[in-house]
Each structure stands twice: as structure tokens, then as C-alpha cells.
Amino acid sequence: AQSVTQLGSHVSVSEGALVLLRCNYSSSVPPYLFWYVQYPNQGLQLLLKYTTGATLVKGINGFEAEFKKSETSFHLTKPSAHMSDAAEYFCAVRMNAGNNRKLIWGLGTSLAVNP
């Protein structure tokens, strides 16, 4: 069965520091991978996604993520945090084959950015 693990429910960084949010998945086949962001009192929006091709994916607001099949990981990074990056971040996976193509969500990581 598929699952998604986000290591660290809360991450705190200083403004200008590197952001690293971890996501590991378990799946019998390489899935489609997504990162969503939820700003306070808003709905979720897509940051970036991996489907096929280049394993380093660039998204909005300077974020990027790398699909590492050998590590079953899809960690989200940003070189320099900005105050406006404070939000909840969700990793999600979807099977790209078979009958069950439900989107499986991680529990989320709350990112705090300190001045």
C-alpha cells in the first residue's frame, strides 16, 4: 500500500536560511509526486509536481524538489527562506498505474520563518 511520510511536523528556519522539508513515500511503482502549500486561512495550492523526466523539479516561489527513486524521497528545498514562506506544506503521491489512483497525503509540515 502507498504511504507518505513527512519527517518533522514543525520546521523553523531563519530568514535567508535554507529550507529543507522532507518527504518519503512507499510505493511498488514510481508514483506521481506533489508538493502543495497552504497559507494561513487559505486553501492548498500546487507548488510543484514530478511525473516523468527530469528528476529535479522547479516550482513556484523559488522552491524545488528532487525525486530520488533509490531513496524513495521527494524533499522540498528553497535556498533562502522568506518570511512569506511561512505556511503548511503537504507532500502527496498518486500511483501512475493500476486501479487505485487515489491521492495519498502526508500529515503536513508547518514551516516557521524567523526574522
Place this chain on the structure above:
Amino acid sequence: DTAVSQTPKYLVTQMGNDKSIKCEQNLGHDTMYWYKQDSKKFLKIMFSYNNKELIINETVPNRFSPKSPDKAHLNLHINSLELGDSAVYFCASRHRATNTGELFFGEGSRLTVL
């Protein structure tokens, strides 16, 4: 124009009441969802409709009844509200045929049951 719009945004009501939340999308998508997000931000899928047909019905109390009058609308009616129903309910949509397709979310409807 808002892509996925939900009404109302806030809803405060007493236990035992019945309430509805409405959702509309103008993206031309064929699949719509209801998610529940609890106080710990955990996202749980409740229902999904594809072209007005129910395709996902997770373990949700019978008090929750979705209705899709057309593929652009998905409403959620909740009977006999309980304290544990307090949460933020999100509507989302996408093109089902596009497995890689992203979900587009509404801004959420915060339900508080007193």
C-alpha cells in the same frame, strides 16, 4: 474570477442542526472532491464525484450527504451536527483523465459546532 468557490466561508451552529456547504468550479473540470481538515491540519478525503457520479465514498458517517447537480457543482449537507464535525471543509476539482493533474482547492469553509 475565483476558480473553486465555496460558501459559506464561516459557519457557526449548534449541535443537532443541519447545515449545507456549497461548491462551484468554473475550470471545466469533471471531478470534484470534499476534504475535511482537522485542527491538526490532517487532510482526509470524504467524497469524490466524476461527472455527477459518486466515485469515492470514504468511511464517513451517513449524516454527511454530498450532492452534485452538475459537474461544476458539489454540495455537502450535514445532518445532526456533532462537536467532532468542527473542521475546515475543502472543495477541490481536477480533470480525472489527467492522472498527473493537480487539484485546485477552494478557500475552505470553517465549520464550528457549539
